[in-house]
Amino acid sequence: MPFHPLVSAPMILPAAVASASKPRGVARLVLAAFATGALLASMPCQAADAADDAVCHSATSRDGAGAGDSPISADTPGSDGTRLFPHGRSVRIEVVTRTHADDKVQWQIADTWSRPQASGSFPVAAGARVTSLTCTMPQAGYFAFSASLASQPAATLPQRGTRPAGITTFGVLPDISSTLPPPAFAHQDLHRFGGQGTAYLAPGQHCCGGDGFRPLYTDLGLAWANDNRNWYNEEPKGPNTFEPATAELATGFRSGDIMRLILLDGIPSWASPNGQDTHSYAPVSEAALHDYMTRVGTDSAHVRAKIFPRQSRNYYQVTWEPDPDGGLPWRDTDAHFVDLYRSVWEGIHATDPNAVVMGLTYSGVGDNTKWLKHFAQLGITRYLDGVTIHGYYDFGTSPSHPPERLVNAPGDTPGLPEAMRDLRATMRDLLKPGAPLFVTETGISYDIGSAYGPHYPDAQTLYAQGAVVARTHLILLGEGANVTFVFYGADMPETTPGYGLFFELDHAQGAYGSSNISPKPAALAVAAMTRLIDGTATLGPLRGTPPGVYAYAFARPDGKVITALWSHDNAHWSAKTGFDATRATNWALPVDARGRSGEVSVFDMMGNETKTAYKDGTLPLNLTESPVYVVSGNAAVIKANAITPAGYVAP
Known part of the structure; x- marks a missing residue:
């Protein structure tokens, strides 16, 4: 989709009024304002009912001395530190101005698709002032607030960290409970979403209760995180220093909300053949490794019984990306790799009868299949209770390299669905x-x-990233993964930028463990996906979809079925050609028996619900690159049309 220059300023209201509804009668496209004069993406917009309009109440103003040196800036205080707000709660937007004379602020709020949700203006007195707007957001999702001064239209909101100039962002979390009450989990480890990293540990700006840590993962619906019991971390100076009775548990796990994926990779220097901490060699003493793992098993069994009594098993990951050409290459022999797994498996199982020991955790889905087959010939599968992988499917997992990419020539990397099917068949x-x-x-x-930079990422890129994040994890689960971990909480210094679900606001290149963050569309796409899909069992991809249409079905314990659907076209989806949010494919989804009519719920990518009628058992859909979720009640119809992933057993 092409970019378009902004051709009109936000709607100007009388000075005493600070709210406006979305413009009526917009047929196809609207232009959104990151900032006056910015180049923005065209996104689809349909005329909205009044009930869908955001309303911002009259502004209040106070002295803003010491509030910064930019002519204009803005923020959304009052959240739990995430700049995410519960649905139904008002959002306060504070606009800071520093002017030499009385002026006027023109502002707008746009959503993930750059559709204006509200716009208006308010007067500001000379000097440093803080003006507050209180906004009611009927819709859930990501929102970008933009503003400029009438006297300085080119002076927009400044860049902050990895967030570009022109916007401040916030999110409204979806509430789907009236249609889909939270599922009952027979065991806590049936949760299907985790987060890679330790963002759940970072202290919040505006929060908190409990331990004083911001609930980033629980806001997003993530129930798993990494916990380190790596040998080189726990016994860096010598053997027999890790004591299960006194082992420290990371703060974020103590409440029991976030479960542990227990990481075991890494050999301390004193046990390493090269005298250094290593991920590339087996230890010089298998007996020492075995002994350490018995103590980890004791520790984990104790922690599970005390803090996670509803969790049925403990889950361990042995190695981390031992890719031959990757960042942590395995340089030892193949036989020693298998020996490493045997020592870990036997040590853990000696003291933790509920252990699930997993590997091999290569970075690419296809590489996991390749090396699992290779090491199986040396007997490694005797020491694997399950498989862990990293879900990268291409040399660049980015908006321009989405997971559905088609194989165009011999030797091309297959798309993620094909790679997952090969892996599942190998596991079976x-x-x-x-x-x-x-x-x-x-x-x-x-x-x-x-x-x-100040002009990157743009609105198109942010929309595209959010859509691709959701589609990638839906494919992973729909093709047979039990659990999937989202990477990463906020932008951090990587060669390729932008992995974060949130902007990092304090460092131009991002940072690890940030406590000052602002959501992207991807964060709210994840929050909607987890609320809709968590607690389900995978039914699998649906038969009979036309080329470019993707549909995955998931069954809830209450008998309802969630079907996630979207369409994709390589030719209209890249940074060069544009990320086309309007291109659509029509397809009718079977949701009930033939001859029957009724109504189902359809949720958009942000978790907003629409009641939609179906006839003769089928629901007509207009599918774009943004996933939608259909909630239907006739599970037998969906199950008959779904392909169970190879070897997948529903919990």
């Missing part, structure tokens, strides 16, 4: 039935070669 053939598959890291960055 080599491992015990029902062996779990955890995808413990998958992230979508910006495009290779891009860079953070």
